[in-house]
Amino acid sequence: MKIAVFMGGISSEKEVSVRTGTAILNSLIRQGYDAYGVTLDKNNLLTAFIENEYDLAYLALHGEYGEDGRIQGLLDILGKKYTGCGMISSAVSMDKDLTKKIAQAVGVRTPKSYTRENLENIDKFPVVVKPSTEGSTVGLYICHNKEELLDAVEKSGEKDLVIEEFIKGEELTVGVLEGEPLGVLKITPKIGLYDYKSKYTAGMTEYEYPAKISEKSYQEAMEYATIIHNSLKMKGVSRSDFILKDGELYFLEVNSCPGMTETSLVPKLATLKGYTFDDITRKIVEKFR
Template identity: 75%
Template sequence: MRIAVFMGGVSSEREISLKTGKAILESLQRQGYDAYGVELNHENLLSAFLENEYDLAYLALHGVYGEDGRIQGLLDILGKKYTGSGMIASAVSMDKNLTKHVAENVGIPVPKSYLKEEINSIEHYPIVVKPTTEGSTIGLYICNNLEELKKAIELSGDKDITIEDFIKGEELTVGVLEGEALGVIRIKPKSGLYDYTSKYTKGMTEYEFPAKIDEISYNKAMKYAAKIHKALNMRGISRSDFILRGNELFFLEVNSCPGMTETSLVPKVATLKGYSFDDLTKKMVENFK
């Protein structure tokens, strides 16, 4: 079986995707798989899937044209097998607003959201503004008043955005592998905010796993992550993010193709179940032979 690891792409998360793809490719080759890498860009976004020879597309893509269902739909049309969630699950999970509606429908608490037309009636701050279909905390704004909120909306341009209550608390993330919650990580950014700099600058954030939180909240985070994975009919690996305020747990979003470098969050938390990085990539391949 020949495996093509597709990485890069055209989203704002391109550089992270390249790191993910390289780590996955090295893992597969280390295990003896017939695998090679394909770097996507604006010129070959379509042709790369048509012209390369492969039995399985290992998707290491983040963001739009990669994690949002469009590539998955293309591969479905081509009759090609691929790793990760299918077209519909990818598309819905990529949209933070749609995902929050699904979460609420299955009993998972989420922060209160607002429409652009409602901002003048917001009584409590701070408020978060973030792109609805992008990750890696790119384009994230914390607004302390109406003036800052209007500025954040303006800076977001024509992007679809999510406007919601900013909930101050412990940042948690839970990895899920084929429906099995792997464990909970507590994210402790030294700056106080888990933004792009804190996420990708070495030494700027501490990761505590298993998270040292109360047992009820820990188990609830595990339960909710597995629940949203199932509700969206996700496959392979997902990662759900939460905020814990006191004993209140709020779901923020789920990633259908989270970062997969040796130091990424899912490989970290997977060690709590005894899985190595190679175990994870092997399971992704074996489930889609």
């Protein structure tokens, strides 16, 4: 079986995708798979999938044109096998607003949401403003008053936005591998927010896994993440993010293709089940044997 690892792309998360793809490719080669890498850009975003030879597309793509269902739909049309979620699951989970509505419908608690149309009615701050279809905290604003809120919305342009109450608490994340919850990890940035720099710079964030929280909250986080994974009919690996405040757990978002870099969270969580990085990539590939 020939495996092509697709990475890069044209989203704001291209750099992280290349790092994810490189780590996955090295893992596959280390295990003896016939694998090679393909870096996508604006010039080959379509042709790369048509002109290369492969039996399996291992998708290491983050953000738009990679994690949002468009590439998955293309591969469906081409009749090619690929890792991760299908077109519909990818598209829905990429939209934070839609995902929150599904989470609420299946009984998972989320922060209070607002829309552009009712900004004037917001009287409780701080609130969070973030693009509905981007990750890695790109374009995220924490607004402490009406002026900052209106400025953040203006700077966001015409993008679809998630506007929600800012809940200050313990930041948690849960990985799910093929329907199996891996455990709960607590994220503590050394400076400020868990932003792009904190995520991808070694040493800027402390990670506690398993998270030292109550057993009730720990089990609830794993249950919520599994419910989200299954409700969206996700495949492969997903990672759900939460905030824990005063014993109450709030779901924030889910990633259908979480990072797999040297500082990524899923490989850390996998160790709680005794899985190595190579175990993760092998489990995903072996589904297509």
